[in-house]
Amino acid sequence: MRPAPIRLLSLLALVALLPAGPALAGKIQITDEAVLNVNLLLQPQVQLIKDGAPVGDVGTDLFLRRARILVFGSVTKHLSFFVETDQPNFGKDGNFDVAFYLQDAFLYYEVADKIFVDAGFLIAPLSRHNLQGAIALNTVDYHANLIRFTPGVGKVWRDTGVQLRGFAGPVGFRAAILNGVEGKKTTDGVTVNPDDLPRGVASVRWNFLTREEDLFFQGIYFDDKPRLSVGLGADYQPSAVATASGVHDSANFATDVFLDLPLAGDQAVVFNTGVYTYRQGMDAPQSGTGFFSEVGYRFGQLEPVVSAEYFNSRVNNQDLLVLRPGFNIWFQKHTFNLKTEVAVSKLGDISEADTGITGTAQLQLFY
Secondary structure: OOOHHHHHHHHHHHHHOOOOOOOOOOOEEOOOOOEEEEEEEEEEEEEEEOOOOOOOOOEEEEEEEEEEEEEEEEOOOOEEEEEEEEOOOEOHHHOOOOOOEEEEEEEEEEEEOOEEEEEEEEEOOOOOHHHEOHHHOOOOOOOHHHOOOOOOOOEOOEEEEEEEEEEEOOEEEEEEEEOOOOOEEOOOOOEEOOOOOOEEEEEEEEEOOOOOOOOOEOOOOOOOOOEEEEEEEEEEEEEEEEEOOEEEEEEEEEEEEEEEEEEOOOEEEEEEEEEEEEEOOOOOOOOEEEEEEEEEEEEOOEEEEEEEEEEEEOOOOOEEEEEEEEEEEEEEOOOEEEEEEEEEEEEEOOOOOOOEEEEEEEEEEEO
């Protein structure tokens, strides 16, 4: 067997020889039902950071925010799979010693019309925002400060388990049983999850207009279909968090609203907001309530967009406030685009915290 790097280079060479097409560069029809897709995602970034230089001047950073290989497709009419790798923040702060790992790896079987069973390493379905694909965000990046799953669980919002996903009329639902926190004793002799019970995560969303049937939701669409949906989500595991005050259940809740309203003349209004509440112990800084909001107005290939984040921690001086005005140029929609933003932030005691400023420009190629 050839070494892994040689196999990977051979695969990329095969993809490069295939006919080009937006997001379909590596589509291989094997049989009438079996299809293999291989895609690449590249997101080079440049950042300018206030007081980021050693002498206190503006610092600069050029790196790859994401470099991903996506392999997905169908084996039969009803059996499909999705595998994705990542090597995030490659070269950030001069660090090229960044892990290359599996980010998603699951199979899914359609047991009835638009009803699927997923199994493997998959995203915990708490909210629409954390179920969005990085390829189709409307802002430069996620509002990651608002996604606060139980510490030490899974990797990058993913966890191992099984999920039921589908639709009942206009209502979309996802319900997952995941591994969560393993029952074990900590180094301090405290036992978390003593009964070794799994984690449960579920969400429902009502689609008022067009149903969003995406495996990964999009932050912006480029068609003539209006979309308006409202969602609720919950994430629970008993005795999953150990803090100085003892062992606590992890109970997390979310609600969100999404609107993508096409207008005449290739224009659209896009709005996305979510509210999150985390209960992981009174003395845990990740516990508290927060929200994010995004609004954009697209006219043709251009879109000004502004977003904001706020989190009120249950621990003093652990709050967060960020405002992010930005501008997007959609050269080829999600295939090739440029996103920019300026993040103005306060962390800690917001009334007294220094103001951080970071300007970001990100190119995206999804091929």
